[in-house]
Amino acid sequence: MTEEIIIAGFGGQGVLMMGKIIAYAGIMQNYEVSWMPSYGPEMRGGTANVTVIVSDERISSPILNEYDTAIILNQPSLDKFEKTVKPGGILIYDPNGILRHPERKDISIYKIPATEEAAKLGLTKIFNMMVLGGFLKIKPILSVESVIKGIEKSLPKRHHKLIPQNKEAILKGMEIIKLV
């Protein structure tokens, strides 16, 4: 099993953190993992993306030009990465702020209104966990338990009280994701 994922959106949406949690969860299940961020003079509101690879084999290139799954959280990222999904692959996107929706016919496209749902529940800070839940529903390569352990590893101890909320968001995400 090798899953090559790109997660892309605005800086501040928790894109890098989502990738980190997937990587940690991968370790919990004894997979090889790599996490390659776009780093640079990025800031809140700028674009951010991370390539995460989870595999049962030694991972070769951490830099890819096509992906099994693209998780897209804004318009510039959709414009940039829609074409990089492998034929037969998966594109998950949050329609919030999207004017031009994905058009490809040779991939499976899923919509997850996480921004809207998180605002309704007053959980805007962990909307990324909702998206992660949606991903896990479509690609159950990692168990929710491993992901929770991944969150424990990624969050400083003082934030551990928020873990039940994160779990709730993941489960909600699993419910609200829909095939387009």
Place this chain on the structure above:
Amino acid sequence: MSEVKLMKGNEAFAEALIRAGTDAYFGYPITPQSEVVEYLMSQKPYETTGMVVLQCESEVAAINMCYGGAGAGFKVATSSSSPGISLKQEGISYLAGAELPALILNVARGGPGLGTIQPAQSDYFQATKGGGHGDYRLFVLAPSSVQEMADFVPLAFDVAFKYRNPAMILSDGIIGQMMEKVTLFEPIPRRSLEQIEKECPWATTGKKPNRERNIITSLDLDPISQEKHVMKLKEKYEKMQAELRYEEINTDDAEYLIVAYGSSARICHKVVSIARKQGLKVGLLRPITLFPFPYKRINELANKVKHILVTELSLGQMVEDVKLAVEGKVPVYFYGRTGGAIYTPVEILEYLKTKL
């Protein structure tokens, strides 16, 4: 029990410094290696192993503090990224001239000048051919994974002390910034002052009545005696050939050989697997040490392959060493991106196919 962690390359290097019994780290922040000093400050090894961690006033100060520490026999390290490494070159040349062991990490970025903060491999010449002035070489390791960012720390120190020569780990923004699983080695305690005195009889540990003064210098105004000193260094670099390391992937039946190091070797490993699926017999040789360089092995492989492709995130630097190794036996092609731009596996494969 060894520990498995998810770490950035820079953090793994910093953690390995603590575990390798390093006595002092002197640094100055610069992207993409700032996590080294950041991680060390967060771990506070000065409260546990007693390791000194100092953010200096400049890169120049940091390398000269290394000179001072190394002269007294301590295990010292510094790190920076390309422009900062340029600033350190005078100090590195002095370390080599005075035969002092030290570890220098370069998490390279695009240049020349202040350049960009994105990854590049355009410091190969600087690392392997001298960099500073004078006839000298560094022992140079090129990690291609986060694991190697940790594992090469004790290795570099061992070689540095064995030959009394500075060692460099030449990494780049990809390996420094990416996170991977890393298995950390068991901590080695820092040496006691008695041990240092015993293991480094040349060090300035305080003059004892039964021996002459130890003098640490790179200055010798008498040309005959300076020549003798440089010839002694030359012999050392020849002996250092014993430290050669490289990795081969699918070279047994390869018709086409790729030579790449560090992050490029990772990207080219993927090229090999895609090419093999398409029925192209491509193999990869990854130099792990850049000095010493695997000239002999590349020369042998040149007897069996149709051509060799060198890829680097530069305009082509290591390719010159590969050409020296090949001695014109087969064509040597080059594919590079530079200035912080990164090639993808498919991009390299497409280029390779134009040369079939």
